Amino acid sequence: MTFVKDFKWNKGMQVQELVDYYQDLGFQSVELAKAASTIVKMKKASSKIFLTFTSNMVTSGLRGFFAQLIRLKMADVIVTTVGAIEEDIMKAKGEKFIIGDFKSDDIALYEKGINRVGNLFITNESYANFENLIKPILERLYQKKKRWSTSEMLYEIGLIMNDENSILRQASINNVSIFCPAITDGAFGFHLFMFQQDHQDFIVDVVQDFKNILLSTNQDEIKGVIALGGSISKHHAIFSCLLNGGLDYAVYMTTARESSGSMSGATTNEAKSWGKIKDDSDAVTVIGDVTINFPIAMISALEKLSREGLIKDE
Amino acid sequence: MTFVKDFKWNKGMQVQELVDYYQDLGFQSVELAKAASTIVKMKKASSKIFLTFTSNMVTSGLRGFFAQLIRLKMADVIVTTVGAIEEDIMKAKGEKFIIGDFKSDDIALYEKGINRVGNLFITNESYANFENLIKPILERLYQKKKRWSTSEMLYEIGLIMNDENSILRQASINNVSIFCPAITDGAFGFHLFMFQQDHQDFIVDVVQDFKNILLSTNQDEIKGVIALGGSISKHHAIFSCLLNGGLDYAVYMTTARESSGSMSGATTNEAKSWGKIKDDSDAVTVIGDVTINFPIAMISALEKLSREGLIKDE
Amino acid sequence: MTFVKDFKWNKGMQVQELVDYYQDLGFQSVELAKAASTIVKMKKASSKIFLTFTSNMVTSGLRGFFAQLIRLKMADVIVTTVGAIEEDIMKAKGEKFIIGDFKSDDIALYEKGINRVGNLFITNESYANFENLIKPILERLYQKKKRWSTSEMLYEIGLIMNDENSILRQASINNVSIFCPAITDGAFGFHLFMFQQDHQDFIVDVVQDFKNILLSTNQDEIKGVIALGGSISKHHAIFSCLLNGGLDYAVYMTTARESSGSMSGATTNEAKSWGKIKDDSDAVTVIGDVTINFPIAMISALEKLSREGLIKDE
């Protein structure tokens, strides 16, 4: 039996110490501490780790952290949405995103060519620069071959990004596949369409990607997922793991709630009814904003793994 | 200036009367009444109406309502996720989904071959039957041609469903396109993959779908969206409308909140910064469960439109 | 086993019919239908019904509905917060509240003497008029006696309200007690304080109220609660019922979630661990906005009770 312990600050407190307190604090802090220890177990068990996130997290500064995690071998497979791909490329090419305000005058922003994502801003100029970038890339890919799976395309694009904070770059040089099951749902999709207008034999073969994600792991491997936010990125990872016998470890972080039956709010318990998560697995759902909660849990895990020599230090 | 009015029940109250009260009641009931009147305006302006929903709403009994709305010409373009396609087909073929409980023993369910979606259950048997169904369908499609856009495939499948409550069927016979930007993210994707294993030249061309949704409307048309839940189905509709000059009418219904910067929680205001929704448009966000809120708002709209002879009676 | 049924609109649909559909629709609509049937059972079992709500619901037009429900004998004990008392009195004296907007310019509102509650507005003038009203009332009460329990005070005030939509009035003439465990937390508290400054022997005896609510029911009576929103109004009702053996029926309606361990988000299940709700009771939690959900569930219950002659028609 574990008892609630009184929390106390001491000077110079490390994140790791804070998470140790969280274990015995209560409510979501307890779940967050469980998430940290589940990540440690996942890694120690040499799991194949699926890291999934929605595009808004790449709008945020978590993007550099995801790149670092790939470098540290904390993610073996990435699943995300297309906005994440676009924005990682923009940032790799020097575009700056702005810290704004949730309560902005959106019509005034529109007139200034500024697009809002919560309290962050992306300029139209960044999208225009993306357009200039992506066209020659598609041309180059097309020269190589006509039929591409999305993950192959993203691998090639990653190779030509020269920013160590780029998710695509780190994925490519670390042999981590990035899956993006709705590759056309954004500006990238628009440019694929424009390109196909002039190159009818250019094909993005998403069915091939299904094969690729399925073969990225197998029945015998220990499997873990860290699912940040909901949507298809979360579902795609856990569904492909279901087909390979289910997950051994699962950490969900979300603001969505289960009351409406959505995938975003679906709990690790619900996933057990499907066999997406094995019945005896370590599984935890942490409710709250990922920009706050994920760094904390992951820092705690990294510190512990580093202490045991299981990851390289930074 | 409108004042809050005291609500009172009277015997035999119709949904329409309730929504009239909601206008002056307060909080989300006011927003729900605005949603109803925005739908009426949308229709009266002869808008091209984009109806988007996530798969859990097709798990629910809203599925029959969506089919009815297509029949009543209340939806011109559908955007959804692949689970919705799968489950519409299952139901068209007689599979029954069960009213269950949010607080189920998920491991016990798993052992009984029952999969939980919130408080609804789908049996493994339904998925097995789906498998038996989908194989010959893919074979037939392949006989016709080798390269398919998703929307074309769904059109063909709709033609062979013989259930008037089927979304796919009603869409096919009413020339309503269904877009599903992540067609591989589910059992359907698995069967596409299996089929492609034996038919390497079988191609699902999602880039073609981007063209199709883009051409499903144009700059000159009045455009409206009814977005139920978030995810790529919502984003795909409003993004394609952005490319055609933005939406004139927008109704969002969601349980997600804007605080985390997600697409699911993104408000109609945020969409204005992007030009997804025009700055002078009628736009409203209703917070709450779609299975409760959508029928109410839509019934109210249908009653008013019916009274004016703008839709057929049922 | 109950199966999900496809929902369909038919012209002139009554609220009652809609709720019948909700039973087999899914997610929160199913829970809402359960709430309706639990209210019916509660009434048929001749339960003592505790109706609790927070002040924002009296800011809204639910205020008139609460008054009607008291008149229809659907509430035997009321528990609420002091804002509800203040605003019921304001409205009884003709003050009008305004339908406003969630996205208002709050500083501009402040300069105009307008106070915002979500998307509703209350003017400073309404508060000034309340002040003019409450002073002579306190004077009159003081003439009668020096030491008052809150519920006695509210009974006396109710008697002199002459508005049939007034909760206080209907409570007084129907012998329904109103409990308000934090009577000083608002403008009313400020006026009590001002009055006590000149009348040191004027006492509001809240401990006496505890006795009153405890004696408002007993171990042998069947007890039910309809708790709208969270806070002390919810807790006070279920705590006093706990002391009398626990509740037989419970309907919670809230937007709060259980993840943070708050009373507002506490579920009916959690209440069972305390004995606040009996383990074999009918208990349901509906997640969503009360201004939408409560009228629907209650109208459905009233229609059914009316059909069986268990309440008077309106």
Added chain:
Amino acid sequence: MTFVKDFKWNKGMQVQELVDYYQDLGFQSVELAKAASTIVKMKKASSKIFLTFTSNMVTSGLRGFFAQLIRLKMADVIVTTVGAIEEDIMKAKGEKFIIGDFKSDDIALYEKGINRVGNLFITNESYANFENLIKPILERLYQKKKRWSTSEMLYEIGLIMNDENSILRQASINNVSIFCPAITDGAFGFHLFMFQQDHQDFIVDVVQDFKNILLSTNQDEIKGVIALGGSISKHHAIFSCLLNGGLDYAVYMTTARESSGSMSGATTNEAKSWGKIKDDSDAVTVIGDVTINFPIAMISALEKLSREGLIKDE
């Protein structure tokens, strides 16, 4: 203009460094960093600081932190609900609360005499021991005088707690008043009632407390609030500050949302329409679980204040 910065872990990262990253990370992490800097400004301006929290936070290990903050002169006035008082006393007397599970079998817990608060457990035994404690305390108070304001009572009780982690103790020895506007809404209320049965002249004078909180600050003082969770504790603090000219600094932390017009979800913006918060004040709302977010923001503030010698080190 501030730009989003890529986040990166480095070994041994302190909480303070993490919050520095949060400033430029995005979504709620940005708001959390603002909360930290607002607390620093509040303290540097020598504000009178109102710290408010709901009882579940005292169920959690934040209780010891609140006591520490009082000792560090980071709170001048406390407002809370009665459960917080009860549980602080229980813990001061050695009762242990248990780390449990959100998904417990509540009926089994009930049978074992265990009461659940989210994922924390309190035994019936703790309540029984509380009963034994509180009786002689009330007797002693009664010997002193017959008419007590709540804050005076809590002051006296604090003096006899001998646990340095006790909120009541630290408040008493540091001359910090604790207000509890619904003192009867819990076990404490029950024992007050029992005591009054035998001592009819025993009076808890809550109107006197209104005076006390009003006089705890004045128009000329700089005022700040840190409101954790919603409910009457939040409202009572900001309402009393409104009467003294409004708040200069405000930090709200909550999981509630503004969509339903509740006090718990009411934003700092809404408070400006009332004059509860001054229009030019530093005000921030952080959405998320307080057990995670509050320690982070406060640790960051304490580190900065400590570095400048504005608080004692620990």
